[in-house]
Amino acid sequence: MQCSYFDAGRCTSCTLMGTPYAAQLAGKEEHARAVLGSHGPAEWLPAVASRESGYRNKAKMVVGGTVTAPTLGILDAAGRGVDLRECGIIAPGIRAAFGALTAFVTTAGLTPYDVPARRGELKNLVVTESPDGQLMVRFVLRSREALPRVRKHLPALLADLPQVAVVSVNLLPEHKAVVEGEEEVVLTEQQTLTMRLGGIALHLRPQGFFQTNTEVAAALYAQAGRWVEEVAPSSVWDLYCGVGGFALHAARPGRTVTGIETSAHAVAAAERSRTEVGLADVRFLAGDATAFALDAGTVPDLVVVNPPRRGIGPRLAQWLEDSGVRHVLYSSCNVTSLARDLAAMPSLVAVRGQVLDMFPQTPHSEVLLQLTRR
Structure with missing residues (x-):
């Protein structure tokens, strides 16, 4: 992709502008592998490509x-x-x-x-x-x-x-x-603005967060849903759940799913989606993800974490390490903080991973990992 603004020096935000897209995608895969190092997965699935232009929603x-x-x-x-x-x-x-x-x-x-x-x-x-x-x-x-x-x-x-x-x-x-x-x-x-992905209507409020690349977000939730189904957990926590994307794609009749999010507005939106889908075993709560985990007193079969760029931090990483949780799906927009969090959870081994290109023309991407306890 070429951009006249970039070529003229009027805007240089897209630092990879002009780089062939195949090279961009390969570079992001190489970067994820290098940064994660020994903490990376045994198997990397092919990266999910994006449209080169017109992708930002x-x-x-x-x-x-x-x-x-x-x-x-x-x-x-x-x-x-x-x-x-x-x-x-x-x-x-x-x-x-x-x-x-x-x-x-x-x-x-x-x-x-x-x-x-x-x-x-x-x-x-x-x-x-x-x-x-x-x-x-x-x-x-x-x-x-x-x-x-x-x-x-x-x-x-x-x-x-x-x-x-x-x-x-x-x-x-x-x-x-x-x-x-x-x-x-x-x-x-x-x-609210209705964001339909994978047959589920997610409801976005004005101050709510949603992935900026709709097509790649759909691929992210679909891949996470497939990995959840392989494990077939009876209980799931979605920490940092936002408007409920991961939680609702992981939900099935009879499977208890709990989503935790600091924004009460996002929780209200997620609850609306849950009601529309008709999933009685799904609930969303407003609160801090780390505090919820530390105070819960119970442990689910599977935990999904999708934190901001800073990662989940040492307290939640330590809880996951000590909790006995068998399976974790970690979706990260920052492989540096992801690597740090993985180092703090040596009992949880990355078995599969995938790079999803949410942000073409920039160095940024999303990485989804499937972790299983040794």
């Missing part, structure tokens, strides 16, 4: 420029907006909506936030696309000042973009380099 665009000529993209070193509306890794459905969204910024008088001057209202625009082609649009504002204007002009936006299902305003009053704040105001009747 979520675009986080910094808004710059002026209210009459807004930019969507990033900021340069001086804090000026760099427009990246034609970014090739963003899903085509999202790119097609950018024209109407920038027009809405002007119509609603949403003055882009000037970082050097620390004035203005609209900081970021976050757009997510579902597998069905519906969109969730979030306006990250400095204050509530522009909220009435967003409400006033919203019907016209929905008429221009009928594929938009969820619209919200996120409030980020602080001057700091983050994408969003804590408070969210949903402006549409529909509160």
Whole structure:
């Protein structure tokens, strides 16, 4: 894939841009094997490839420029907006909506936030696309000042973009380099975006986490589901469960599945999916994964962990090592923290692994491991 923004030096975020895709994928496999070393699996399944372009189902665009000529993209070193509306890794459905969204910024008088001057209202625009082609649009504002204007002009936006299902305003009053704040105001009747994967409807709330590559996420959940079925556990824990992707793909009638997630909103979304599927033996709880494991007093047959980049950490790794759990599925977006966690669990041996390319044009990938106790 070639990118005019990258070639011109306007955006260098995709550091592998221009590298043949086969070489990218081979490099990620080699990197995973090298970093995991002796802790790596005895068997590596073929890597799961992605589309080279148009794979990102979520675009986080910094808004710059002026209210009459807004930019969507990033900021340069001086804090000026760099427009990246034609970014090739963003899903085509999202790119097609950018024209109407920038027009809405002007119509609603949403003055882009000037970082050097620390004035203005609209900081970021976050757009997510579902597998069905519906969109969730979030306006990250400095204050509530522009909220009435967003409400006033919203019907016209929905008429221009009928594929938009969820619209919200996120409030980020602080001057700091983050994408969003804590408070969210949903402006549409529909509160969640439906992400259908493997016959299961997962429900994504505005502040929820979802894998940014829908097709590879489906492959990840499907592979994990196959490995779970081979083991045929009677009980499963899904720690760091998010909106319930792994838990719901592992669920079967008569199998108890418990998902743990710190976000109460994500848990509510997961419970909705569980109810729709009709799985009485699945439950989701809001809480800390490590604290839940240490306090549970029982041990499941299989544990799924899908932690953030920092990994599961020493306390949970030690619990898994000492618990007697027979099987663990570990999904990681950072092989360095994965290797560290594996070193702390010598009794759990990686028998199979797979690299899944969630992020083409970048060095990042997902690694899924199947661990079995010696």
